[in-house]
Amino acid sequence: MPVAPTNTNNVTCPACGMLCDDITITSKSPVKISNGCIKSVAFFEQTIANTQPQIAGKPVDLSNAIKHAAAILQQSQHPFFAGLGTEVHGMRALLTLAEKTGATLDHMHSGASVRNTLALQNSGWQTTTLTEIKNRADLIVAIGTDIVSSHPRFLEKLVHNEQSLFNKPKPEVHYLGVDTPEHLPEILNVLNALASNNKVLVDQINGITIASLKTLLEKIHAAHYAVLVWSASKLDYPHAELSIQSITRLISKLNETTRVAGLPLNSGDGDTSVSNTCTWRTGSTANIRFMGKVTVNESIAEYKPYRYSANQSLQHCDSLLWISTLSEAPPPSSDLPMIVIGHPNMQFTRIPEVFIPVGIPGLDHTGIMFRLDSAVSLPLKRVRQSELPTLAYVLHQISEAL
Amino acid sequence: MIIQLKNGKLYDPAHGVDGVVRDLYIRDGRIVAQPNSNEKIDQVFDLSGKIVMAGAIDMHSHIGGGKVNIARMMLPEFQIKEYQETRQYTEPEAHICTPSCSHDAVPNTNQTGFRYIEMGYTAAFEPAILPINARQAHLEMGDTPMIDKGGYAMLGNDDYFLRLLSSKAEQKVINDYVAWTLHATQAIGIKVVNPGGISAFKFNQRRLDLDENHSFYQVSPREILKSLSTAVHQLGIAKPLHVHCNNLGAAGNFQTTLDTMGASEGVPMHLTHIQFHSYGAEGDKKFSSAAAQISEALNKHQHITADVGQILFGQTVTASGDSMMQQLNAQYANPKKSVIMDIECDAGCGVVPFKYRDQNYVNALQWAIGLEIFLSVEDPWRIFLTTDHPNGAPFTSYPHLIRLLMDKSFRNEAFAKLNLDAQAMSNLTSLDREYSLYEIAVMTRAGAAKLIGLNDRGHLGAGAAADITIYTDQPDREAMFAKPDYVFKDGELVVRDCKVVKVVWGKTHTAKPAFDIGVEQGLKAYFNQYHTIQLDNFKISNDEIADDGRGGIIIHST
Numbered sequence: 002m003p004v005a006p007t008n009t010n011n012v013t014c015p016a017c018g019m020l021c022d023d024i025t026i027t028s029k030s031p032v033k034i035s036n037g038c039i040k041s042v043a044f045f046e047q048t049i050a051n052t053q054p055q056i057a058g059k060p061v062d063l064s065n066a067i068k069h070a071a072a073i074l075q076q077s078q079h080p081f082f083a084g085l086g087t088e089v090h091g092m093r094a095l096l097t098l099a100e101k102t103g104a105t106l107d108h109m110h111s112g113a114s115v116r117n118t119l120a121l122q123n124s125g126w127q128t129t130t131l132t133e134i135k136n137r138a139d140l141i142v143a144i145g146t147d148i149v150s151s152h153p154r155f156l157e158k159l160v161h162n163e164q165s166l167f168n169k170p171k172p173e174v175h176y177l178g179v180d181t182p183e184h185l186p187e188i189l190n191v192l193n194a195l196a197s198n199n200k201v202l203v204d205q206i207n208g209i210t211i212a213s214l215k216t217l218l219e220k221i222h223a224a225h226y227a228v229l230v231w232s233a234s235k236l237d238y239p240h241a242e243l244s245i246q247s248i249t250r251l252i253s254k255l256n257e258t259t260r261v262a263g264l265p266l267n268s269g270d271g272d273t274s275v276s277n278t279c280t281w282r283t284g285s286t287a288n289i290r291f292m293g294k295v296t297v298n299e300s301i302a303e304y305k306p307y308r309y310s311a312n313q314s315l316q317h318c319d320s321l322l323w324i325s326t327l328s329e330a331p332p333p334s335s336d337l338p339m340i341v342i343g344h345p346n347m348q349f350t351r352i353p354e355v356f357i358p359v360g361i362p363g364l365d366h367t368g369i370m371f372r373l374d375s376a377v378s379l380p381l382k383r384v385r386q387s388e389l390p391t392l393a394y395v396l397h398q399i400s401e402a403l
Numbered sequence: 404m405i406i407q408l409k410n411g412k413l414y415d416p417a418h419g420v421d422g423v424v425r426d427l428y429i430r431d432g433r434i435v436a437q438p439n440s441n442e443k444i445d446q447v448f449d450l451s452g453k454i455v456m457a458g459a460i461d462m463h464s465h466i467g468g469g470k471v472n473i474a475r476m477m478l479p480e481f482q483i484k485e486y487q488e489t490r491q492y493t494e495p496e497a498h499i500c501t502p503s504c505s506h507d508a509v510p511n512t513n514q515t516g517f518r519y520i521e522m523g524y525t526a527a528f529e530p531a532i533l534p535i536n537a538r539q540a541h542l543e544m545g546d547t548p549m550i551d552k553g554g555y556a557m558l559g560n561d562d563y564f565l566r567l568l569s570s571k572a573e574q575k576v577i578n579d580y581v582a583w584t585l586h587a588t589q590a591i592g593i594k595v596v597n598p599g600g601i602s603a604f605k606f607n608q609r610r611l612d613l614d615e616n617h618s619f620y621q622v623s624p625r626e627i628l629k630s631l632s633t634a635v636h637q638l639g640i641a642k643p644l645h646v647h648c649n650n651l652g653a654a655g656n657f658q659t660t661l662d663t664m665g666a667s668e669g670v671p672m673h674l675t676h677i678q679f680h681s682y683g684a685e686g687d688k689k690f691s692s693a694a695a696q697i698s699e700a701l702n703k704h705q706h707i708t709a710d711v712g713q714i715l716f717g718q719t720v721t722a723s724g725d726s727m728m729q730q731l732n733a734q735y736a737n738p739k740k741s742v743i744m745d746i747e748c749d750a751g752c753g754v755v756p757f758k759y760r761d762q763n764y765v766n767a768l769q770w771a772i773g774l775e776i777f778l779s780v781e782d783p784w785r786i787f788l789t790t791d792h793p794n795g796a797p798f799t800s801y802p803h804l805i806r807l808l809m810d811k812s813f814r815n816e817a818f819a820k821l822n823l824d825a826q827a828m829s830n831l832t833s834l835d836r837e838y839s840l841y842e843i844a845v846m847t848r849a850g851a852a853k854l855i856g857l858n859d860r861g862h863l864g865a866g867a868a869a870d871i872t873i874y875t876d877q878p879d880r881e882a883m884f885a886k887p888d889y890v891f892k893d894g895e896l897v898v899r900d901c902k903v904v905k906v907v908w909g910k911t912h913t914a915k916p917a918f919d920i921g922v923e924q925g926l927k928a929y930f931n932q933y934h935t936i937q938l939d940n941f942k943i944s945n946d947e948i949a950d951d952g953r954g955g956i957i958i959h960s961t
Contacts, residue, residue, distance in 0.1 A: 011937040011939050011940055022937050023937060093546070121476060121742070122477055122478075122740070123740065124740045125736075126742060127742070127744070128745075129745045130745070132749075132936075133745045133748060135933070136562075137745075165933065166562055166566075225607070256743075262744075281467070281475070281512050281546060282546060296902070298548075298906055299513055304479050304482065369947075375472075376469055376533070376535060376747055380940060
C-alpha cells in the first residue's frame, strides 16, 4: 500500500453528508481542528482501541484472519454483505468480492435511502445542490427535519453566509412537521391541493391551520428560489416514499411558474458514495444480489429493494459480512456465521467468527466520498499515522484467497 | 513480439488508402513498418477477404458522470429484458444485437466497455463533464474497461465565467480560465450547452435565443460563444468548441442553429447532435425538416463541423446538461418521470426517458431529418456518426445506422413504414447517396481522431497505436459492423469473433495547454466566498486517474 503523506489543510470531514472540506487540523496531539462541528470534532479526535484481528475473539495475525474469512465465504451459498459503511474505493473492492461470491448487498441506512429511490423511480424529481442553495436560496422549508441534528453546519454555511453571488436576502427557514413527521402525509396532501387551487374543506389539518399553509405557499411563490429539504431517515413510517413523492410533486407543480428545488438529505456512513458506485458498476443502487455470470467477464446483479433488504436477507442468506469503517455501528443480531471488517472500536453482543479492524477513511487513509447532493465528490485525506490496513486491501486479499 | 496482419483490405483515410490489400505489422502496441527479413514474426493472422480499419472512435457519447448515473438509478425497468421492445432482425427498424447485448440504454460501466469493443470501437468521449462533477465522470470512465476515454468540460453557464464575461474581462483572462479548467478537470475539450440558458433557467427564464440577454448577467449566447470559441482556438487545442445550441428540440430552431454558425466569426466550432437543432415550423403540425437549410450551411461554412445525433426507434433516455430545455421536454417523458437539477453555480442537468416511435409524426420526422443531414452534407470529414448516446438511441445501434447510410433500398424500406404524414414531409427517398466504406472510415475513425487531436489514433500508419478492427466483408453492412472478427487494442488481441478474450482498461486522453497560474488568485477568492468546497479539492490529480496503475493519462500536445 502506498503511504500518503499526512495532511492538515483542506481536510474533508466524512462525519456527515455535507463533507465540509474546510477543516484544518491545528494540533495533532491532542487533536484540535478549526471549522469543526460537534460531529467532526468527535470524528477527528477519536482514538483507536484495538488493531489486532481476531478469530472467535482470540487475537490472530491479519493473514490468518483473511484466510478464515475466505473459508467462511467459500462455504457459503448465499453470503450477505451488509453495513457497507465505506467510501468509493472500499465499495469498488467490495463489489469485486460480491461478484465473485454471489453475494446479496444492503447498506445499513437503506431503510431510509430506499424511500428516496422509490420516489425517484416512480416520478423523478427536481433538486439542487449546496452551492446553489448558498447563493440563491431565499426561502428554505425544512420538512420533518431540523437539518442541523444530522448536518450540523448546514445553517452556518448555507443560510447565515454573509456573501452570496446575487445579493439575495438571508433566507427564512420554515420548519414543517419536525416534531411529528408522521403527520406529514396529510399536511403535504393539503399543500398539493392548495397549490393546484383545489378546495380544502377543513380549517386545520393535524394541528396546522390551512391559513398558515396558504401563507407558506404564498411565501414560496414570492421567493425567487425556494428549497424544500427533507430527510428520508426522519420520515420513518410505512410507505413514507409516498410523502417524498408528495414533496416532489409539489416542487414540480410550483416549477410551472417559479423556481423551487428539492434537497434530500442523506443518512451517512457513506450511503451516497455506496449507492453511486454500486449504480455505475451494476446499474442499480445497493439492494442487489449477484446472480452469476453472463459471460466470462460479466455478471448480472438483480435489483429488488424489498427482497434484498436486511430483514429479508438475514433470513435467507447463510453468512454475514458486516462492514462499517466510518462509524462503530455494530452488526445486526443474527445467528449466521459472521465476518466483521470495520471500525477498530466496534463492540459486539455476539463475538463474530472473524473480526478485522481496518483504517477509518479520511483519518487513517485516503479515499473518495460523495456529498449528500451526489453532484460533488471529494478526496479524503490521511491525517494521521496508522498501521491499520484499508478495507479495500483486506477485501482484495480475501478475493485473492478464494 | 511482432504480429503480422496478412492480406487484409485496408481502409485508412488518413493516408488516402481506399480498399488496398496490404499487410500490417504490430510491435509493442504500435503499428510498425515491415520488419527486416531477419526479424522473427511471432504471430500471423491471415485476413484474406477481411476489411481492416483503425479502431472506431465515438466522439460524443454519454458514458459517465452524474446524469448517466441518475438515469440508471431512475430506470431499473431498463434492465428487465421483457420491458425492452426487441424486434426481429428482419424488420428494417430493428438492429442486430451483439451476443451479450442487454438492450440497456444506460449500460453499467462494465457493459459500456464490452459493448463498445465488441463493435470494434476502441475509444469514446464523454461530451458533457460538469467541472464540479468531473471526479465522478473520471471514476466511472476509470471503471469502464476495454476502451480509451476522455471528455469535454462544460463551461458557459458557470457563474465564474459569466461574471468574467459580463465584467468585460480581457480575452486572455478567459483563456487562462479555460485552460485552467482543462487541467483541473482532466478534459480534452470544452463544451457549451445551451449557452447561458442553464444559468438563465435558475433565474426562471424559460427560453434563451442567440441574441437574447441573460436576465441577470446581461450577456447573450452569441457573446458566450464568441468568447469561448476564441479561447479554445487561441489556446491551440485541437478540439474546437463543442456547441450544443440554444433551443434544442424546439420547432423552428433551425434559424438559431444557422445563426450560431456565424457566432464565432470564422473561428472553428463543432455543433453537436445537430439533428435536434434542424427543425422547421412548417406544415399542419408546425414541425418540419430543415435538414436542407442546415446541410447547405454546413457545406458552405468550412469552419463548422457537426455530429448528427441520429434517433432510432425504441426505448431510450435523454440525459443532457440542458436543464432549461429538458424542463420543457419532461412533458413527453416515457415512462412518465424525469430528473431536473441545478448544480453548484456550475451547470445543471435534465434526465428524461423517451420512447421514439415510428408511427409518431415528430419522431418519424426526426429519424428522417437525421438521415437527410447525413446524406446531404458533402464532406465526411466534417460530419460525424453519433446517436448522442443514449439520447437518440443507444450506441449499440451504430451498425444499424451504418447500414441505413450505406444501403439505399434498406433505408427506403424503413422509410416506407413510417408515419405517413411524416413521409409526406421528408425528401429522404430522393437522396440516392450511399456511403462507401471509405467514407464510414472517415466519419468513425480518421475524422474523429483529427477533430479531437488524437494524432496516433484513427489511422493505420507506422507509429499509430495498434487499435485495429477487422471485419468480414459482407453485403449486409449491419451484420458486418455489429460483429468484427478481431479487435486489437494497443496491439493486444482483445476480441475474437465478437467476444472479449482479454480485459484491458484503456487510457484517458487529455489536453493541457499552458496558462498563467495567476488565474488561481481570482478563483481562490471566488471559491472562498461563494463555493462550498475548496479550490484544491476541485482539481483532479493525475494520480486519481492512474488509480494504482490500472488507468493512465495521455496528454495531447497543443
